[in-house]
Amino acid sequence: MAPVLASLETVGAIEHHSNADSLDLATVLGYTCIVKRDLFSVGDLVVLIQPDTVLPDAPWAATYRAKYNRVKAVRLRNEWSFGIVESVAILGDYAGPRDVGTDVTEVLGVTKYDPPQLDDGTGQRFVTGIRGDVVGRVGLPFNIPKTDEERWQSLPAKRIPIGLPVDITLKIDGQSWTAYVKLLENGEVACGITGRNVEFDLATADNAYTQLDRAYGVLDKLKAYVLKTGKSIALRGESYGGQIQKAKHNPHSSLPRGLALFGVYLIDEKRYAHKGDPFYFVEVARELGLPAVPIVEKDVLLTREHIKLYDEGLDKINGKPFEGVVVKHAKGSFKIINKSYDSKK
Structure with missing residues (x-):
């Protein structure tokens, strides 16, 4: 079963960022994410994208992709953001279910981040050796x-x-x-x-x-x-x-x-x-x-x-x-x- 990397959830809490007048801290499930001020309210349906994921080459993801190769912990003006909260508008013309917990990983094209691996000693990353033999x-x-x-x-x-x-x-x-x-x-x-x-x-x-x-x-x-x-x-x-x-x-x-x-x-x-x-x-x-x-x-x-x-x-x-x-x-x-x-x- 493929992991759920992006899902529809509701905003559980909103607090003002302590050091930025234009930002809020939105809590979704257990994740606290930095968002624009007054963009969301408690109870809003949103898209939660989990850490250790790679965003698609899409306009809504362009700013984040320009800075980071994966979704990770980011500290902005002494407040942590872990994960991404986005408006359901990024789903575009998606006509499927919009219940809380709905998996939208494939809809958005979000994938799991795989860190670079050392060569396994065979000369290839996975299953063949340096002589081409199956290992x-x-x-x-x-x-x-x-x-x-x-x-x-x-x-x-x-x-x-x-x-x-x-x-x-x-x-x-x-x-x-x-x-x-x-x-x-x-x-x-x-x-x-x-x-x-x-x-x-x-x-x-x-x-x-x-x-x-x-x-x-x-x-x-x-x-x-x-x-x-x-x-x-x-x-x-x-x-x-x-x-x-x-x-x-x-x-x-x-x-x-x-x-x-x-x-x-x-x-x-x-x-x-x-x-x-x-x-x-x-x-x-x-x-x-x-x-x-x-x-x-x-x-x-x-x-x-x-x-x-x-x-x-x-x-x-x-x-x-x-x-x-x-x-x-x-x-x-x-x-x-x-x-x-x-x-x-």
Whole structure:
């Protein structure tokens, strides 16, 4: 299912910009966006375009496209804007539904931003090697989903566990990495290594993804664990270092290549193991002797102040810039992207 990148929503709140007489702050869902003064009122139907998207080559998007290659956090006169709120007039002659929540991503031509990736070590970006041999295939096996956390701003209030215990983990700015072992009906197992949307051929691919498996012995450890527990598992992790997502503000990009686990997906049950589950990533990483993402705060009762702190109140954790954090609780997880970091990408 394609993600909703642009949708029809209603304005929840309007405030005057504290330092600009011609601007307002419009809150739509959990996103606060800078708009022209008196352009919108509370309750107006508007188009919300989410961050980490690329705008189409259209007149309404021209001003933004001239400055930025994607929709990102922007600070204007000491106020943050995260996302874009536009009038429904940009839909033109669109005659489809105009209910709150209607997906207009394809109508507008908005696409998801994919950051530039380093060569995977094969000489090509995806599935062929330097000799033209096939080293992988697009798509993930056994209906394993792509790794993608929801932003807190997109969640209804009832899905944000205020007052309940959570773990707050560091979000590393790297590349998605997955190792899986699937129990088959004949008693054998299928196993593999994938990126975000490509599975690599273990017999032919010798790249950064498969090299991490060998360096940490992941598949060998995971096979033994799967056979012991009887659970088909996909380990979700972030590969980092070696100039992945190279940027001055990314403290992980200049490190040696490494791996940090952040999730466990139970393939046959089609679900993630959340906080408190015996297969929670912390427990599995410890059992397998594999590195996991740092836990910034453990078993803390979540407050709105926590969200605001990691969203815009901090520039650094332990003296280093950070992309964001992921809040993990008993029923799910969500990400808080740090606006200061995002504005520099």
